[in-house]
Amino acid sequence: xxxxxxxxxxxxxxxxxxxxxxxxxxxxxxxxxxxxxxxxxxxxxxxxxxxxxxxxxxxxxxxxxxxxxxxxxxxxxxxxxxxxxxxxxxxxxxxxxxxxxxxxxxxxxxxxxxxxxxxxxxxxxx
Amino acid sequence: xxxxxxxxxxxxxxxxxxxxxxxxxxxxxxxxxxxxxxxxxxxxxxxxxxxxxxxxxxxxxxxxxxxxxxxxxxxxxxxxxxxxxxxxxxxxxxxxxxxxxxxxxxxxxxxxxxxxxxxxxxxxxxxxxxxxx
Ligand code: HEM
Ligand code: HEM
Numbered sequence: 577x578x579x580x581x582x583x584x585x586x587x588x589x590x591x592x593x594x595x596x597x598x599x600x601x602x603x604x605x606x607x608x609x610x611x612x613x614x615x616x617x618x619x620x621x622x623x624x625x626x627x628x629x630x631x632x633x634x635x636x637x638x639x640x641x642x643x644x645x646x647x648x649x650x651x652x653x654x655x656x657x658x659x660x661x662x663x664x665x666x667x668x669x670x671x672x673x674x675x676x677x678x679x680x681x682x683x684x685x686x687x688x689x690x691x692x693x694x695x696x697x698x699x700x701x702x
Numbered sequence: 703x704x705x706x707x708x709x710x711x712x713x714x715x716x717x718x719x720x721x722x723x724x725x726x727x728x729x730x731x732x733x734x735x736x737x738x739x740x741x742x743x744x745x746x747x748x749x750x751x752x753x754x755x756x757x758x759x760x761x762x763x764x765x766x767x768x769x770x771x772x773x774x775x776x777x778x779x780x781x782x783x784x785x786x787x788x789x790x791x792x793x794x795x796x797x798x799x800x801x802x803x804x805x806x807x808x809x810x811x812x813x814x815x816x817x818x819x820x821x822x823x824x825x826x827x828x829x830x831x832x833x834x835x
């Protein structure tokens with residue numbers, strides 16, 4: 577069978593950037609999210625998680641930076657992915673612009689809340 | 703409009719690759735939905751600690767436990783299939799043939815199950831251990 581793929585020229589711009597973003601961020605999230613889920617969900621498990629557990633993890637800088645990177649990359653990837661999915665159903669130019677703005681605002685609000693929590697948190701004195 | 707047509711949008715074609723795409727989409731949407739809630743409830747650690755305790759106790763119920771096992775399936779499948787897409791798109795686009803796509807989809811599903819089953823057993827046994835406590 578001779579199926580062949582062909583190269584096409586893709587206009588460069590925001591959407592091309594978003595397309596690449598999904599791929600580059602995917603590689604990074606693959607590492608960050610899998611380790612996070614392996615530790616938290618499978619090895620530790622929610623039965624051992626409480627505020628003291630989080631205080632222990634966010635005591636130093638390492639896991640804070642780790643969680644921030646996970647938050648930033650996974651959330652940006654996921655929100656852009658959501659945008660991609662919704663754009664398959666929403667076609668008007670105005671409606672798409674509204675969609676982009678709504679998702680951008682949700683993205684910004686959640687990233688700010690998450691980031692403030694990660695770096696603002698001070699473990700209760702034990 | 704069938705469920706399948708609804709998920710495909712307007713690009714309609716048949717085959718395994720299409721199911722891989724639909725499942726990739728569903729898994730991605732499932733994880734982002736979880737992640738929004740997860741970031742906000744974790745942020746309660748800083749903004750309102752009493753709320754965090756309440757949220758975690760909810761996660762300990764068996765229903766959420768089963769939800770987490772499904773979440774882990776989504777993360778494993780979406781991640782592996784995502785890497786497959788990335789490898790094809792960015793490194794070797796010649797692999798985008800019907801035949802190779804088909805084979806690699808089947809392998810992705812096999813590896814997903816092999817990784818997920820032990821995780822599901824561990825998490826399932828945690829749930830059973832804590833039943834009624
Ligand atoms: C584990 C590592 C991950 C990898 C390797 C990965 C890879 C990818 C890739 C390559 C795409 C583009 C698919 C396409 O254009 O057809 C994609 C789409 C998407 N991803 Fe991920 N992803 C990962 C994690 C996540 C996470 C954690 C979330 C949620 C927070 C997520 C949500 C989504 C969504 C909603 C889409 C759009 C699906 C669609 O257009 O059908 N992904 N992912
Ligand atoms: C159900 C399985 C999961 C459990 C039990 C869990 C547990 C936790 C815990 C205890 C924290 C607090 C900080 C820490 O200990 O480092 C946290 C934070 C975080 N997790 Fe998860 N996690 C799970 C799944 C996920 C998934 C699938 C993702 C991403 C795709 C994710 C992304 C994050 C992020 C971004 C933070 C920082 C939150 C913030 O900024 O407020 N988690 N997780």
